[in-house]
Amino acid sequence: MTGLFSEVFLSALLFGAVTAAIPLLLAGLGEQISEKAGVLNIGIEGMMLAGAYLGFVGAFYSGSLWLGFLTGAAGGAAVALVMALLCVRIGLNQIVIGIALTLGLEGLTALLHHFQFSRSYPRLPAADATVIPLLSDIPVIGPAFFKHHLIVYLAVALVFGMGYIYRRTQLGLNLQAAGDKPAALDVAGIDVVRTRTIAVLTTGALAGLGGAYLANVGAGLFIPFITNGAGFLGIVLAMLARGRPIWVLFGALLFGVCLSLTTAMQVAGINIPTDIIQMLPFLAVMIMLVLFGRRASLPAALGIPYERGAR
Amino acid sequence: MSGFSSSSVAGRDIVALEGVTKRFPGIVANDSVDLSIRPGEVHVLLGENGAGKSTLIGMLSGLQQPDEGRILVDGKPTPITSPRHALALGIGTVFQHMMLVPTLTVAENLLLGGPWWQRPRTEELAARVAEITGTLGITVKLQAKVSELSLGEQQQVEILRAMLRNSRLLILDESTSMLTPKGIDELGALMRRLVEQGLAIVFITHKLKEAAAFGDRISVLKLGRKVGEIPPERFRALGEQEIVAEIVELMFGKQKDDPEAVERPVRTARAGAAPLLQVADLAVAPTDNAPGLSSISFDIRPGEILGIAGIDGNGQKQLAEALAGQRTATSGSVRLDGAAIETLSVGERRRRGLRYLTDDRLGEGTVGTFPVSINFFLKQVGAAPFWRNGVEQRAEIDKRATQLVREYDVRTPSLKTPVARLSGGNIQKVLLARELAEGAKVVIFNKPTYGLDLANTLASRQRIRDTAARGLAVLLISTDLEELLGMCDRIAVIANGALVGTVENVDDARTKVGRLMIGLAA
Amino acid sequence: KSIAILTPEEGTDYGWNQQGIDAAKAAGKAAGVEVVVAQGLGYGDVRPTLRELASDGASLLIAHASGYNTSAPEIAKELKVPVAIVDTPAGLEKGLVADYTLSGHEGAYLAGRLAAKVSRSKSVGIVVSGEPPSWNSQSAAFAQGVKAENPDVKITYAVIGPAAYSDAAGGKRVTESVIASGADIIFGQGNGSSFGMLQAVETTKAADGGKVYFIDVIGDKTPIDKGFLLSSVVWNIEPVYAAMIADLKADTFGTKHYTIGLKDDSVKLLKTAAIPDNVWTEIQALREDVISGKIKVEPVYDAAAVRALMTSVAQ
Amino acid sequence: MSIDTAPTVSATALDATSGAATRRDIAHRLLMTLGPIFIALVIAGCILLAVGVDPLAYYGFVLEKGLFSPLGIQQTLTRMAPLLFLAAGLIVAFRAGMWNLGGDGQFLLGAVTAAASAPVFVQIMPAWLALFCSFLIAMVVAMIWSLVPALLRAYQGVNEIITTLMMTFLGTSLANVLVKLAFRDPNTTVPQTRTLPVEDRLPRLFETTITSGLLLGLAAIVIVHLVMTRTAFGLKLRIVGANPRAAVHSGLGVPGLTVAVFAISAGLAGLAGAVDIIGVQGNVRADWNPAYGLAVIPAVFLARMNGFAAIGFVFLLSVLSIGGESAARRLGVPNHFTLVLVSIVLIVLAVAEYFDHRYSQSRRT
């Protein structure tokens, strides 16, 4: 082991795991809000792609990663706005619109990329890291977890922020009521449509941010279909987490670690066909599902548009 | 939202409806209704199922908009655009259907609606709740999840919530349907105190006695129209009996003495006959949100009606479900006509003649989006003659459904109407028709008249009596003691999942059952 | 008279698709025939496109993806239109089906020698997004070249991950890990994901703090290079297509295999400024040896064999 | 109740109205389909204009190459075969309130097993029997693959959206592994299964290139429609879908029915894979994933889970994908534009349905 798995290599693997986990985390946290409020947001893959594309465009032309994150989040939110208008406001089927948006953004971003970047394939410089003093000096762990771009810490902080909102604020109550019994929320004087719209827009912004991180930091560039199903994994994580943000974090990290593990196993020269090794992350999640998926209680009104006074 | 003192002049309308009309596909739910709601008055709204009472309330509380006519608030025409608007106008409503979030605690439900950025103000709430519950004479468990509460307890929470809002108009849509007799009396007294403070109250009920006892003014709706009103002056002039008589006339157009007067059951039980249903030592494990059952034993003979009395949430539903096979019993035996059935499936028990009329009409009794016709046969899917070789015989289904609709007087625009669009009473008729179909031997009725109007209640009760008279065994679960006293041969009392005693329904049954219910020996 | 080329992706990838399309255009121009390009067709069913191109009058269909080698011969037989397919040496049929099995393994071998020579850390990495035969043969030859040059050089081999063709983030992540394991030269093969590898090389420092270099395959990424491109195993398919057109005219289509190799420069190593002149001279000498047969490089197409090779050479 | 009820939201109108469709009804439906498609084309046309392509030319090619040329229509009809099977499988699942989003995995496994078995079978038995057996195996394998989500849902209450999504990721990988490691054709360097000779594949219809798989697909979807709307079994499934608690109350064996739904749905997806391989492709290559499932899902919803309407939508999707590819090539737009077009069409159709519904509601009262 010692020869192959140097400290540097191990921390690079873990670093990679974190980098791979962050887009999933953001997407999962985003999806969680929508689901809590009763909207099954299948369009999240499209929102991530929009975020990835616009995030990259923003960062590339402005030279500022932060601006890129901002445009990425805005891009995701813009797609979410369509979803909110169609699915929340006029109550169209969430699956139809979600999948249609995903297809559309796959095509649209690929199209834009073709006309804009397919000759130059621009790439961003390395994202600068915010080094956390002391902690980053711990061997292996330090460079793996405490030398990331500031946005990574913010994303992790968001986990606790969301936890606080869900459990300790009126907004959290509103979201839960919107998903479990929207009529009760309505008669309590809170506009269900508005609550759900806010939830969906937040989802879009977070998914867009996740996409922007994926493009700008994860890959440093944009290419068509770059998200590769990350949005769908986000849906899985959100459902698996049963409304608790911390579980989204664990799930995303588990997935990231499994990805790195596949690299580690290959580098260690374990002669299993790579195709089999690469099933590992999905197997891990599937096993989690078998073990913990029991009665994954979803909001009662999930997927059902709310119409005031309908019977 | 708050801040309305009792200074509003009595006699002037807080809210008035002028020619309000509301239509739904295929039906006119309200047809130019005029109504005046005044401070200092309990305005009772009466009417049969589907008369349009709840629709009217829906418009007052901002859930729905009138198609024609207008609503005046403090004399000014005011379209009530949303529930929030209604709350801001000081209109607080307890809806007929539960409007609590089951996954939140009682406290959280009461706090729902506060500014979104705030932390829920739990301490403040606890103080105010203590204040109100003190005068109400009820207790609420603020930290309990709503899904763990019985329907009765949930109703109390809803009333409490309306009170917390400092409304100047309080609307109670069938809020007594789940309360105990004592609870009903307390609610009546509370309403009286509130109107004396200058509030206006709209009170909807199907119990004429409650109307007479608590009201100041009565309006009667029929088929969406207002067919009559008894103003306070007259109301005070009349005695209870006369008021009831007048209401009955307004509602049904025919004279009748106290229709709810207890009719002694015709004794049809054959004392010597072998019991049709024998339950011995039945036990069910408790779950997160439901009490368990322990050592339940009873027999029912052919033609006999056994009542189960008790405060809602003491295991009545578990008992019914365990008998029907929807809930697994941990021990005990159930014999139907001598044969053990405790291990059989729901479907097999039904085929052997055990029928269960659920109290949750929309939740499990029907498939709301399916047509009325199909809902008649939900428990017979695949059976001849409605299905042959698994293929639906639509003509047969429609023929029989038409017959049942006529026989049970189901008021529906058509056979194809989704059953959820019917009013509660008519849904109940669909269920009755389904459960009493051929081959029934033992029928479990769970709160069969809950939410039904007077005519439907009487009709349902008559059906139940007829059922027993045909030689079937009947288990009648009800929270309405009057109903049980009026119908049963024997009454067992359930408390905390156990039968605490069984009483022959003879002269002093009322006191005996009452004593059992409050935990004393009969 | 026209010929048509079908590619799975857009011809703007500085790689397989672009090389194919550019070569077809060049060969067509030289022979004076029109070239129809059908690009970005994906890896699904291209029979509709093949039929349509044939009915539009193409007299040669170049199915430029191994994924098309079942459908194209079928359509050839159905419509009696000549097709050219890849990676199917057994599929020849006179007048109908020609095969061009392209393997850059000779070039990759030289790239391996080059990498071993210039690696400061004596550790190189191979990152691939998948394991199709044509990449396998280059991965294997690269590894052989490295070991032939210096048996002590460590080789790290990594396949990116599930559905990795467009996984640029995965390409970057895996490449960073491989660099962290000590490699200062990355031999990368992958479609969209290779841009992620390139990005990793550009933004990650080697263990000694110096530059990491990238060796590309098939195409020439010089126009988008930021100074990290060490070389590329460039394929020039034009001679292949030119020969096909000639054979078509001479009625000998479908009788021979077309290949590429070092000897006619249809496979060549890209010279960049990053390669020291003396090293380049040595490499040119080695090139002669491969051409003359003094050095034998056998292609290895099978993924399992490649992995076996990696583990054995890694020890 | 849980999410189960959601698919029935759109089924509501169907179950409520039903009955014989009058001629006016059909004309109305047609208008409500073609109108929105026209609007969608206008919107997509603006995008084309923005990238400098003449929309009229583009649509001209789409129509010509997807619909009106003999070659085009044959291609379109051939493309429909697997989509019809997938749609049939989704109809069963969605009507029963189960969100089988794992169609792609089931499809691929069916495809791989059919591809692995058919070339072997044709050598040892009559061709028709061989193909039949391959279809059977593909179906059974896909059914078995669906067992994990089915059992988890039926007995543990694990939400099937997550499990089927995960199983589709896994199934895609597994199909790949099977091609490379188990069923690989030893005679090629390219990892793919043995190829079923063209003459052993499903016969083509008449003198065309249309696969007879089209007829199988049409039969499948019509049978599914009739079973779901006309039989006791179908009604049981719909009850489970619309109100699972009512199903329990009515004495239906909900877990058993749940497993049955998954089996049928996945079996049909497996057959979709088989029909594509045995009818058209002949073999499966490693990393092959046409991902048909994703676009079929919204189409089935737009069809309100009605089999006949679904046929129409599948036809539309096929025209767009066949014609779009051709048009894109001729005009130099990337093929990705087809995705954009499909997306816009789906969205506008959904919006149009909403306004149509609103309009008819307001007219009725």
Ligand SMILES: Nc1ncnc2c1ncn2[C@@H]1O[C@H](COP(=O)(O)OP(=O)(O)OP(=O)(O)O)[C@@H](O)[C@H]1O
């Ligand atoms: N949202 C709706 N859509 C369609 N029809 C409705 C709707 N709401 C009410 N109705 C119909 O309007 C009529 C009046 O219903 P409403 O609920 O007001 O009756 P109600 O007097 O409250 O009856 P109950 O005593 O049974 O509660 C009924 O026929 C009902 O079916």
Ligand SMILES: Nc1ncnc2c1ncn2[C@@H]1O[C@H](COP(=O)(O)OP(=O)(O)OP(=O)(O)O)[C@@H](O)[C@H]1O
């Ligand atoms: N009047 C009715 N009597 C009995 N069953 C009915 C009636 N109306 C609707 N149904 C039920 O609703 C189901 C669904 O109706 P749906 O509209 O899907 O079928 P359909 O109209 O018969 O089919 P198609 O669209 O092929 O004509 C029917 O199969 C049946 O179970």
Ligand SMILES: [Mg+2]
């Ligand atoms: Mg009512």
Ligand SMILES: [Mg+2]
């Ligand atoms: Mg129909």
